[in-house]
Amino acid sequence: MKINIRTMLHRSVYTGFLCIGLLFLNSCEKGLDYKSYGDLNTVIKTPEGVTAAVSTAYTGLAGGSDWQGGWDAGTYAWRTQAMMTTDEGVCAWGNDWNKMHTLNFTPDFDWVTHNYTRYLPFISRIAITLADMQNVDMDANLKSRLTAELKALRAHYAQLLYFAYGPLTIITDAKIAADPNASPVPRPTSEEMVKQIEKDYLEAAEVLPTKFTGSNYGRFSKAAALTGLMKLYMHEKQWSKAVETGTKIKSLGYSLQPKYEDVFSVANKSGASAEVILAVVCTATGTDQYTNMWLAHSLPTDYKDPSGINLTAWGGYKMRWTSYDKFNPSDKRLGVLLEKYPVGKDASGNIIYQNARTSGQLGAVPMKFAPDPSKANSQNSAVDFPIYRYADVLLMLAESINEANGGPNAEAYDAVNQVRARAGLAALATGLNKAQFLTKIQDERLFELWAEGWRRDDLIRWNLFTKRAADDGSTTAEPFKALYPLPRAAVNQSNGIIKQNPGYN
Structure with missing residues (x-):
């Protein structure tokens, strides 16, 4: 069943999105150089225009228009918000960053409402493109693949919104998406929204290739669609479906890279990694939208890289000491999570x-990403941002088996132990019951996936999201804060037809 829903919010952002969408195309994106194809009507009536429109839809992975959102490093980025609202991180800059950490949200706090406004237009644009491209005379196989990519992207964007805000208004009907005067409709049920997301992922996975490499690296593959689907099933606690989906992903030829730190380096460009399933492809020389600025946000201002690269360092992001201290001191993953960091060299080199810690900083340095050896820009880096990777799938599979079976089996142990072995850690003790095994998974996902954008969803799934903030002393960590508020304007402009999430006013 389609969810043919429209909100007043779309009216203010959709027109602008249509006008600027194609301007995002650049040489670093999916192997396409920028080319003008005329006005919008012409764009979606030609094969070149269809390809351009699909590439434009991918800009949502990087935030839509700048480095502040998407899977990048800025204020609105999913990975940043997942870190700053959980046990992963704090920010030395204070002010609104403290609101993030204490879950002090209101419908007027743009930091948590911004993505509602940013991502709904992508869903509208995809609906229109899917409809219009069916009438374009072009290679049938390419059309089928691009259609599947758009469905996977729509599912991904809708899922991010669903996890953040609960069930909300999305558009799958092109006529409604293109109508600036369409009436607002009440929010759908969770079941309706989940059904649409599931449908898009399943239909995409049936068509898409196992993975993309070279100039097509960064596109949604079968493995990426299935990984998104697995996350949906886990969010809904449909454990048997999650196990089935994880088992399919295991059969697609992905594996862990030998060294953890290599996952987050320029060595993984163009799909060289057997572990990265989906990534935002970055550049050090293009626009800020497609650059990796993580190190600029996380490195202390007195950091001096031993390689001699003059890295920009703003000194903001930290991993909380209470979380850092959970790591085994022999964990190799601490190589990119620093208690001690370089500040220069003495006369002998x-x-x-x-x-x-002893200098009074709020936490360890979450370096995560390696410096870009090209030195093209001390602030910008071409190291890609992973969205989905195989280590995440293994840990999700271990958790799902534990939940589905009422405890771990050999396959669940093997999945988590593969991740631990790469980190130089011993296998988990056998004989753990369901609750004990889940506790190990909860910690392992912190150790492996910190600063990658999934901790908020993890803690919500475990009913620990608001508890974490309350345990840290927050007086604003009410249980309803597991969902962000909708922007006040979205509710007001609908004349109350679009209802605010409970607890907010």
């Missing part, structure tokens, strides 16, 4: 280190 020996590296001088600063201790972040």
Whole structure:
């Protein structure tokens, strides 16, 4: 069943989105150089226009228009918000960052309402493109693949919104999406929204290739669609479906890279990694929208890279000491999570280190991404941002088996132990019951996936999201804060037809 829903919010953002969408095409994106195809009507009536429109839809992975959102490093980025609202991180800049950490949200707090406004137009644009491209005379196989990519992207964007705001208004009907005067409709049920997301993922996975490499790296593949679907099933606690989906992903030829730190380096460009399933492809020389600025946000201002790269360092993001101290000191993943960091060299060329803990900093340095050796830009990096990777799938599979079976089996142990082995850690003790095994998974997902954008969803799934903030002393961590508020304007402009999430006013 289609969810043919329209909100007043779309009226203010949709027209602008149509006008600027094609301007996002650039040489670093999906192997396409920018080319003008005339006005919008011409664009969606030609094969070139269809390809351009699909590439434009991918800009949502990087936030839509700048480095602040998407899976990038900025204020509105899913990975940043997942870190700053959970046990992963704090920010030294204070002010509104403290609101994030204490879950002090209101419908007027743009930091948590912004993505509602940003992503709904992508869903509208996809609905129109899907309808119009069916009448374009072009290679049938390419059309089928691009159709599947759009469905996977729509599912991904809708799912991000669903996880953040609960069931909300999305558009699958092109006529409604294109009508600026369409009337607002009440929000759908969770079941309706989940059904549409599931349908899009399943239909996409039937068509898409197992993976993309080269100039097509960064597009949604079968493995990526199935990974998104697995996350949906886990969110809905449909454990048997999650196990089935994870088992399919395991059969697609992905594997862990030998070294953890190599996952987050320029060595993984163009799909070289056997582990990365979906990534935002970055550049050090293009626009800010497609650049990796993580190090600029996370490195202390006195950081000096031993390689000699003059890295920009703003000193903001930290991993909380209480979380850092959960790591086994021998965990190899601490190589990119620093208690001590370089601040220069002495006269003999020996590296001088600063201790972040004893110097009073809020937490460890979450370096995560390697410096870009091209030195093209000390602030911008071409290291790609992983969205989905195989280590995540293994840990999701272990958790899902544990839940579906009422406890872990050999396959669940093997999945988590593969991840631990790469980190140089011993296998988990056998004989754990369901609750004990889940506790190990909860910690392992922190150790493996910190700063990758999934911790908020994890804690919500475990009913620990608001509890974490309350345990840290927050007085604004009410249980309803597991969902962000909708923007006040979205509710007001609908004349109350679109209802605010409970607890907000």
